[in-house]
Amino acid sequence: MIKILKYSFFDLMRSRWSYVYFAFYLLLGFVLLFLNTDVSKAVITLMNVVIILVPLMGTLFGVMYYYNSKEFIELLLAQPIKRTSIFIGQYLGVATSLTFSLIVGLGIPFLVYGIFKSDAILDFSLLLVTGGFLTFIFTAISFYIGLSNENKIKGFGYAIVFWLFMAVIYDGLFLISLIVFEAYPLDTFSLFASLANPIDLSRILILLKLDISALMGYTGAIFQKFFGTQWGVVIAMGVLLLWVIVPVFLIRRKALKKDF
Amino acid sequence: MITIENIHKSFGKIRVLKGIDLDIPKGSAVAILGPNGSGKTTLMKSLLGMVVPDQGRILLNNTTIDRGWKYRNGIDYLPQIANFPNNLKVSELLKMIKDIRGAKTDKETYYIDLFSLHPFLNKKLGTLSGGTKQKVNLVLAFMFDSPILILDEPTSGLDPISLLVLKDIILGEKKKGKTLLISSHIMNFVEKVCDTILFIWEGTIYFNGSITDLKKNTKKDDFEHAIAHLLKSAHD
Amino acid sequence: MISAWTAHSKTIEVCTTCKFQKIGDALASASANDTILIKKGVYKEFNLSIDKPLTVIGENYPIIDGTLKGEIIRITADHVTLDGLFIINVGTSYTEDFSAVRVVRSEYFVIKNLVLEKLFFGIYLEKSSHGRVFHNKIIGDAEEEFNSGNGIQLWYSHHIEVDQNIITHVRDGIYLEFADHCTITNNISRDNVRYGLHFMFSNDDLYEDNTFEKNGAGVAVMFSKNIEMYHNTFQGNWGTASYGLLLKEINDSKIKGNIFKENTIGINIEGSNRVSYTYNTFEKNGWAIKSRGACYTNIFSENNFLYNTFDLSYNGKLNDNSFNDNYWSDYNGYDLNKDGVGDVPHKPVKLFSYVANRTPEAIILLRSLFIDLIDFSEKVSPVFTPDNLEDASPKMKRIAHDHY
Numbered sequence: 001m002i003k004i005l006k007y008s009f010f011d012l013m014r015s016r017w018s019y020v021y022f023a024f025y026l027l028l029g030f031v032l033l034f035l036n037t038d039v040s041k042a043v044i045t046l047m048n049v050v051i052i053l054v055p056l057m058g059t060l061f062g063v064m065y066y067y068n069s070k071e072f073i074e075l076l077l078a079q080p081i082k083r084t085s086i087f088i089g090q091y092l093g094v095a096t097s098l099t100f101s102l103i104v105g106l107g108i109p110f111l112v113y114g115i116f117k118s119d120a121i122l123d124f125s126l127l128l129v130t131g132g133f134l135t136f137i138f139t140a141i142s143f144y145i146g147l148s149n150e151n152k153i154k155g156f157g158y159a160i161v162f163w164l165f166m167a168v169i170y171d172g173l174f175l176i177s178l179i180v181f182e183a184y185p186l187d188t189f190s191l192f193a194s195l196a197n198p199i200d201l202s203r204i205l206i207l208l209k210l211d212i213s214a215l216m217g218y219t220g221a222i223f224q225k226f227f228g229t230q231w232g233v234v235i236a237m238g239v240l241l242l243w244v245i246v247p248v249f250l251i252r253r254k255a256l257k258k259d260f
Numbered sequence: 261m262i263t264i265e266n267i268h269k270s271f272g273k274i275r276v277l278k279g280i281d282l283d284i285p286k287g288s289a290v291a292i293l294g295p296n297g298s299g300k301t302t303l304m305k306s307l308l309g310m311v312v313p314d315q316g317r318i319l320l321n322n323t324t325i326d327r328g329w330k331y332r333n334g335i336d337y338l339p340q341i342a343n344f345p346n347n348l349k350v351s352e353l354l355k356m357i358k359d360i361r362g363a364k365t366d367k368e369t370y371y372i373d374l375f376s377l378h379p380f381l382n383k384k385l386g387t388l389s390g391g392t393k394q395k396v397n398l399v400l401a402f403m404f405d406s407p408i409l410i411l412d413e414p415t416s417g418l419d420p421i422s423l424l425v426l427k428d429i430i431l432g433e434k435k436k437g438k439t440l441l442i443s444s445h446i447m448n449f450v451e452k453v454c455d456t457i458l459f460i461w462e463g464t465i466y467f468n469g470s471i472t473d474l475k476k477n478t479k480k481d482d483f484e485h486a487i488a489h490l491l492k493s494a495h496d
Numbered sequence: 497m498i499s500a501w502t503a504h505s506k507t508i509e510v511c512t513t514c515k516f517q518k519i520g521d522a523l524a525s526a527s528a529n530d531t532i533l534i535k536k537g538v539y540k541e542f543n544l545s546i547d548k549p550l551t552v553i554g555e556n557y558p559i560i561d562g563t564l565k566g567e568i569i570r571i572t573a574d575h576v577t578l579d580g581l582f583i584i585n586v587g588t589s590y591t592e593d594f595s596a597v598r599v600v601r602s603e604y605f606v607i608k609n610l611v612l613e614k615l616f617f618g619i620y621l622e623k624s625s626h627g628r629v630f631h632n633k634i635i636g637d638a639e640e641e642f643n644s645g646n647g648i649q650l651w652y653s654h655h656i657e658v659d660q661n662i663i664t665h666v667r668d669g670i671y672l673e674f675a676d677h678c679t680i681t682n683n684i685s686r687d688n689v690r691y692g693l694h695f696m697f698s699n700d701d702l703y704e705d706n707t708f709e710k711n712g713a714g715v716a717v718m719f720s721k722n723i724e725m726y727h728n729t730f731q732g733n734w735g736t737a738s739y740g741l742l743l744k745e746i747n748d749s750k751i752k753g754n755i756f757k758e759n760t761i762g763i764n765i766e767g768s769n770r771v772s773y774t775y776n777t778f779e780k781n782g783w784a785i786k787s788r789g790a791c792y793t794n795i796f797s798e799n800n801f802l803y804n805t806f807d808l809s810y811n812g813k814l815n816d817n818s819f820n821d822n823y824w825s826d827y828n829g830y831d832l833n834k835d836g837v838g839d840v841p842h843k844p845v846k847l848f849s850y851v852a853n854r855t856p857e858a859i860i861l862l863r864s865l866f867i868d869l870i871d872f873s874e875k876v877s878p879v880f881t882p883d884n885l886e887d888a889s890p891k892m893k894r895i896a897h898d899h900y
Contacts, residue, residue: 003360011345052865071343075400077310078339079361080332171866178855186857194860203864214760215782215805216859217736223860256327259271259311 001085001092004076008093009100012065018101021057025105033113043123046106047206050131051199056163058098058138063159065094066146074260087147087255088248095139099132106131123209130202133240137198138163140247147254170197187222194223195236198243205236261286261321261439262307262408268315269302276302277313278463284456286407289430289440291450293487294460300443301340303460304410307441308337320408333361338401340412340443342393346386350377350396353385357400368403374425375399390417402429409433410441415449427452447484459487461494504529510558511535519560520544523552534558534581542568542587549575557582557611562596564588564614571599577606586615593645595620599627608632617645618666621653621675628657636666638689641712647688650675650698658683668694669711676700684709691716692730695723703728708740714759716742723749731757739764740781746771753897755779761786762804765794774798775897783809783849787817797821800894801844808844809853814885819844823891831892842890845881847874 012018028049032042069090076086110124118124142159149155174193178186194200207213208227213220226232264282268275276299284290292300305311307318309325309332317324320331344353354368372378375395380388388396394417401411411430415423430453434440444450450457457474459467467474467490471483478493480486508522508530509515516522519539522532528548536556542565546552550573559582562568566587569578576599583596595617599605601624608630612618618634621627629648638644647663649671650656656678662685663669669685671694672678680703685692692708695701695717704726708715714733717723723746730740739761741751746768753775756762762781763773767790777800778784784804785796789812799822801807807824821837829840848867852859861867874881 007356007360011347015347048863069345072345074310074339074343075345075357076360078308078332078335078337079357080329081360082329083309083327168866168869171861171864172870175851175858175861175866178858179851182855182857186855190857190860200861200864204860207863211734212782212805212862214734214736214738216862217856219857219859221736257312259269260305 001082001089004081004086004089005092005096008065008069008090009097011069012094012097013100017061018097021061021098022101022105025102026108029106029109030112033109042110043120043127043206044210044212046127047203047210050127050134050206051203052167054102054131054134055138055167055199058095058135059142059159059163061094061098062091062139062142063146063155065090066143067152067155077260083255084252087143087251091140091143091248091251094143095136098135098139102131102135103128123206126206126209130205130240133244134198134202137240137243137247138166140244140251144247144250144254147251147258166197166199171200174200187219190219191223191226195239198240201236201239263319263322264303264306264316265319266316267303267306267313267318269299269306269311269313276463277306279316280460280463280465282458282465282468284439284441286439287434287437288456289434289442289454290456290458291454292441292443292458292460293450294466295491298460299463300460301412304337304412304441304443307410308332308335334406335408335410336401336404336406338397338409338411338414340416342390342397344385344393344396346384348385349382350385350388351381353396354399354403358403361404363404365403365405367405368399371399371402371429374429375422391419391422394418395422398426398429402433406438408439408441412443413445414442415444415446423449447487451483459490459494466490466494505531507531507533509533509535510539512537519552523550526550529575542566544569546571546573546576548573551577552579552581553577554580554582559584561585562587566592567594567598569597571597571602571605574603575605576602578608578610579606580609582611582613583615584613586612586617588616588643590643593617593620593649595645595649598622599624603627606630611635613637615645615666617649618647618663620646620649621651621656623652624656625653626655627653628659629661630657631660632662634661634663634666636664636688638666641667641690644689646671646694647685649673650678654678657681664688668692669708670694672696672698672701674698679703681705683707686710688712693717695720699723702726707731708733710734711738713737714739714741716744717746717749718742718744720745721747721749725749725751725754727753729755729757730759730762731755733759735760739786742766743768743771750774751776756781756784764788765791767791769793771795772797775895776800777897778802778804778807780804782806785809787811792816794818798895799823800897801825802894806846806849808885809849810845810885811853819885819887820889821891822887823893823895824887825894827887827890827892829890836892838890838892841886841888843875843878843881843886845885846871847880850881 032045036042073086145159146155194204208224227236262284264280267277267280269277294300302311306313325331377395380392456470474486478486478489480489508526510519510522519541523546526532531551534554536558538559538561540561540563542562560568562585564585564587568583568586586596587594596612596615598620600622603626605627607619610632612634615636619629634647644667646668647666648658652674654676658680660682664687667689668691669688673696675698678701683706686709688711690712692711693715696719698720700722702724707729710732733740740756740759741763744766747770749771751773755777757779760782762778762784765787769792772795775798779802781804783806784801786809792815794817796819801824803825824842827838827842829838831838848871
């Protein structure tokens with residue numbers, strides 16, 4: 001599996017798209033810090049990028065890479081290698097290379113501007129950690145979608161719809177249910193609803209670390225009380241991890257059954 | 261050596277294999293023949309575990325393969341359509357597959373010479389012609405020198421000279437006592453290299469026997485005509 | 497008149513080598529209109545009573561240490577001046593409001609240049625009037641509301657001038673209750689546990705050029721009328737329940753030329769009528785203005801709304817409040833005839849602000865893509881937000897406030 005991971009990783013690191021992705025974050029980091037030397041403000045802007053763009057990129061790269069490497073997979077399937085190693089290795093290759101681009105791409109400008117001397121180092125690390133999680137989550141899901149759909153167009157379609165659902169539609173339904181049930185106490189509901197969506201969870205985790213959390217008033221205070229404790233952080237990270245493990249498990253199951 | 265017991269396989273509503281029973285002794289050279297879509301490739305892929313049968317089992321040296329993977333160390337496979345990662349160079353591909361298999365072989369140089377692939381070693385696979393790709397495919401299939409060879413349409417896209425080279429290689433491998441499974445549409449080629457004919461028709465074995473048996477059964481002296489007759493009688 | 501007084505008065509000195517070594521003794525033996533000059537030194541005294549018109553001056557800030565026993569100075573006569581004292585260690589009590597200086601039923605007093613530390617209440621004016629509290633520095637060490645007192649407290653006192661004081665780390669910096677016709681000017685009140693300035697039932701007051709910074713809750717002006725608030729700065733009141741300024745049941749007042757910067761809520765308005773908000777700048781607040789219903793005839797004009805997360809949160813009907821002629825950094829209309837006024841009206845209430853007002857839990861969706869999308873679509877074609885709540889003549893450029 002490690003060998004497959006290594007080959008996918010280096011295969012991707014050599015591809016044009018990885019350069020573009022990496023260069024994008026590098027540029028974004030420098031531009032943000034150049035326009036606004038306040039590191040903590042830059043972290044807020046980056047949050048918007050991380051919670052929208054990172055899942056989208058993970059989704060697109062995951063499904064694209066799956067379809068592009070079908071030949072490679074077929075070649076490997078005839079070799080004495082465990083099936084799951086091939087798929088999990090490939091998935092980890094994509095997810096790691098994307099995370100690598102994200103962390104190094106954003107890390108360099110922030111290092112240059114002295115993140116280690118700034119108070120924002122923790123917020124920034126949290127940003128990168130959630131960004132990494134989101135990459136692994138959305139790559140896994142789109143990889144699974146690719147694996148389940150022979151038809152490329154359909155696979156792309158489903159992957160995009162899934163992203164759209166998590167990034168936009170989910171919040172719409174969330175909001176509607178809040179309004180419909182406004183007569184009831186909704187704290188527990190909103191806590192669970194935001195735990196259930198990795199994008200919302202990441203957004204809230206980051207927001208709570210920033211000054212802007214004061215705007216969230218009473219509701220924010222409840223979330224702060226939950227996520228502010230060690231247990232809250234453990235649970236949040238656990239949920240994110242679960243979001244990685246479940247799709248990976250699905251990939252494994254599908255990979256064992258699928259014919260080529 | 262290879263025993264196939266009552267293999268069934270459907271893709272969706274299409275039943276591709278409908279109960280295949282087969283015994284391939286060690287050292288035999290079997291030609292798998294049949295019209296397009298008769299299930300030849302599916303049968304071969306089942307042996308490799310690339311297709312998981314719905315029913316039945318496959319035994320290799322008396323052990324079921326059952327989703328294992330180590331047994332593939334003993335099989336060399338030539339896929340029908342050579343699909344390679346396009347942005348890899350030929351030399352990188354060979355190195356990578358060797359690395360992934362963890363095999364220490366230098367046989368590839370012999371085959372590279374044989375197919376005159378030297379000028380292409382540093383070219384990306386995406387830029388190669390179909391024939392050249394097929395040669396690379398062949399190098400990959402032969403270089404590990406495993407006791408079982410499964411070749412799906414090995415002749416496709418090859419020029420006459422390479423075809424001769426291939427024929428010689430296969431005869432050589434046969435002489436070494438390897439077990440061969442070959443599908444091809446070139447009857448002349450099949451007649452030269454194989455001793456057993458397996459004719460598959462709509463997912464079942466329609467004929468299984470030697471070339472002589474086939475000629476006797478169909479009362480045709482010419483192999484090609486014998487096959488054509490087989491095909492016609494299957495349609496009736 | 498004054499020179500006639502001084503001609504008859506004498507100066508009594510207090511120091512370790514003087515005839516009077518205790519301030520209390522000097523106060524007791526002084527007669528009206530005398531001056532008591534306290535030389536540098538430490539005086540461990542409390543319950544000092546000034547019951548005749550005296551001028552008490554400290555030389556090089558003598559220290560009066562109340563040793564945490566109770567009240568330190570009580571003034572019960574008119575025409576008293578306190579000047580240049582360093583008063584520390586006021587006693588803390590849950591039953592009595594011990595203070596460093598308490599003025600009771602007196603007039604024409606001046607309290608200036610005092611430094612108060614380790615206090616419970618600082619300067620407490622009780623039913624007194626026509627006094628001046630000038631240039632004092634009050635540094636508390638309050639951490640919680642229940643066991644701390646206020647810096648300067650005016651209770652049933654009127655015509656008081658509170659000018660150029662610095663107050664930090666007490667409960668309320670300046671507290672007015674039933675205090676009319678007072679002026680609060682040029683003070684700095686910051687880092688106080690509760691309010692920087694707190695008004696209750698006090699009418700016809702002016703506060704101008706003060707700075708209120710990083711107070712627990714901000715500034716609260718409640719149940720009062722005819723208040724003028726000019727050129728103050730409200731800054732950095734950032735917390736889940738904080739605001740720059742809270743107006744509750746305030747009528748007929750003017751809020752002009754103030755700066756509200758980086759507060760969770762710039763102004764939180766409840767049940768206030770006929771208040772004009774002009775020439776103020778609201779910058780980088782969570783909400784610039786949060787208006788919670790039952791407000792009539794308020795005018796918001798010529799204000800700058802700069803980069804607030806929400807410019808306006810509005811509950812209920814527009815009524816007859818107006819929001820014209822402001823500058824909104826969020827405005828993205830155009831000005832074809834170049835008259836400096838945008839040609840399309842500006843809608844200052846974002847849909848999300850409206851939703852979050854109705855369903856507070858919805859705030860958890862802050863900064864999500866969905867919210868950005870609905871805010872954008874609402875801006876393009878409003879469906880939910882009150883139609884008539886708009887600035888019909890938004891300014892194209894930031895309004896200069898230097899002259900107001």
